Amino acid sequence: MAMNEYTIALAGNPNTGKSTLFNVLTGLRQHTGNWPGKTVVHAEGFFTYNNNRYRMIDLPGTYSLYSNSADEEVARDFIIFEKPDITIVVLDATALERNLNLALQVLEMTSNVIVCVNLMDEAKKKGIRIDTKKLAATLGVPVIPISARNKEGIDTLLKTIDSMVLGKIKTNPITVRYSPEIEQCIEKLIPRVKEVIGDAYPARWVALRLLDGDMSLLRAFQQQPLPSVKEVSIYACHGPAKSI
Amino acid sequence: MVRAKISRLSDSEPGERFRIAKLDINDDIMKRRLLDLGFVPGCEVAVLQKSPLGDPTAYRVCNTTIALRKEESDHIYGERIYDGNE
Numbered sequence: 001m002a003m004n005e006y007t008i009a010l011a012g013n014p015n016t017g018k019s020t021l022f023n024v025l026t027g028l029r030q031h032t033g034n035w036p037g038k039t040v041v042h043a044e045g046f047f048t049y050n051n052n053r054y055r056m057i058d059l060p061g062t063y064s065l066y067s068n069s070a071d072e073e074v075a076r077d078f079i080i081f082e083k084p085d086i087t088i089v090v091l092d093a094t095a096l097e098r099n100l101n102l103a104l105q106v107l108e109m110t111s112n113v114i115v116c117v118n119l120m121d122e123a124k125k126k127g128i129r130i131d132t133k134k135l136a137a138t139l140g141v142p143v144i145p146i147s148a149r150n151k152e153g154i155d156t157l158l159k160t161i162d163s164m165v166l167g168k169i170k171t172n173p174i175t176v177r178y179s180p181e182i183e184q185c186i187e188k189l190i191p192r193v194k195e196v197i198g199d200a201y202p203a204r205w206v207a208l209r210l211l212d213g214d215m216s217l218l219r220a221f222q223q224q225p226l227p228s229v230k231e232v233s234i235y236a237c238h239g240p241a242k243s244i
Numbered sequence: 245m246v247r248a249k250i251s252r253l254s255d256s257e258p259g260e261r262f263r264i265a266k267l268d269i270n271d272d273i274m275k276r277r278l279l280d281l282g283f284v285p286g287c288e289v290a291v292l293q294k295s296p297l298g299d300p301t302a303y304r305v306c307n308t309t310i311a312l313r314k315e316e317s318d319h320i321y322g323e324r325i326y327d328g329n330e
Contacts, residue, residue, distance in 0.1 A: 064280035068273055098282045098306035213272070 005053045006165045009078055011106055012090035013099050014061035017118040019043070021090060021148040022058040025158075040074045050162045057084070063098070065105050066209075068216050077220050079109050080201060086164055088157075090116045093123035093130055093145070103139065107173040108205045113141045114160055121147040140172040175204075185211055197221065253289065253312075253320035254301075261325040262289045269319040282306035283320055 012018040022030070026045025035042045043058040059078060060071035079087055089106050091099040096117070103115055117132055136143035142160050146153030163169045177183065189207035197206065209217045256262050264287050269275040282305040283289070290304040300311040 063282075064276070067277045067280055095307035098308055101280060101282075 003048070003051060003053045004165075005055060006085040007082065008054055008056045008161065009059055009082075009084040009087045010056060010090060011059045011075060011079070011087055011102065012061055012118075013063055013092060013095075013102055016061070016090045016092040016099065017148045018061055018090045019058055021088075021116065021118065021146070022056060024148050024151060024154060025054075026056055035074050038070050038074060040070050042074075049158050052162070052165060054161070062102065064102060065109075066212070066214070073216060073220070076109075076217070079106065081220070081224060083110075084112070086112050086114060086161060088114050088116055088161075090118050093117045093119045094126055094128060096130065104174070104176055107139065107141065108176060108208070109202055111141070111171045111173045112164065113171065113173065114157070114164065115139060115141055115143045116153075116157060117143060117145045118148050120145045120152070121150060138174060140174050142169060142171070178208075182208075182211065250321055250323055252318055253291075253303075253322065254314050254317035256291045256324060258291050258293045258301075260291050262291065263287070263322050263325055264289060264320055265322040267320055274316065274319075278312075278316065278320070281310050282308065283310075283312075285322075288325065289322075 010018055010022055022043065022045060026047050029047065030043060030045030032041060032043045034040065040060055045056045045058070047054050047056065057078060059075040062069070062072045062075055065072050065076040065079075078084070087106055087110055089103045091103060103113075107113055115135070117130055117135070120130070123130060130145065132143045132145045142164070144153055144157045144160055146157060148154075160169070178186070186204060186207045189210060190203045193201075193203045193206045193210070197203075206217075250265060253262055253264070264283060264285050266285055267275055267278055267283065269278070287305060292302040292304055292309060294301045295311075300313045301317065302309055302311045303317075304310075
């Protein structure tokens, strides 16, 4: 029987045990190198589960996807342009507040997200208790408590991954609401954004990045192949003035 | 009760605690960076230690240790927390 292959991206802050989880899942079936043209380490591994094959990419550990460092650009571009089937966000259970910043950023970009709260053993030692069910209800995506180094919670994670690629899990990610002024601008921008880049990208997120003056994202878009024939014809009509 | 005076984070000494009131920065990238690192208004910061030459300084914020240079911590304003005024 032919296996389907799915891509999983692993995102998370530095020192959350992201790479420990990566090693637990992929074992020795992995190779590392650099991202093309960047001095950022690229780690990729494979595993199979329930007759599906998974390619897993360990994204660089970052606190954010917006601050214009090479690491953050790599992570952002992978999620937006490579469109992994699932993005797993690994959180440090002992510093949830800090870690949720990145989780919310990823949830603005894609709805195929599983949140892993790692280092649950350490949190327990420190007397921190985490209501992962409530967190899942608030974030609108599955939240799995794990302890990667003790291999706890890995079965549940694999089952959740399996259910998600089979379309058995419907996520409903939380939408971060901004001030009325910003929301008005977003509303105005979304139709224009869709006109230019089509439906292939999260329009609300792109509108937010434009409002933030994110030049690095615009440059990344310019390096992408044109999304539709329609757009080509529109710009062809305007003769030599082709800059977007 | 006298209100605690607003000061710069860079003026705080190791062992002190500090509550952030605002980030006064024109450089958008640096501002975003500091916010992403957890230096958010309302947050409490503990000053851990200075490096031998006095710069950078290590801070504890949101349960993680982050070192900032003076040129960064100069832009973070707030008040020192004394055991009396929490």
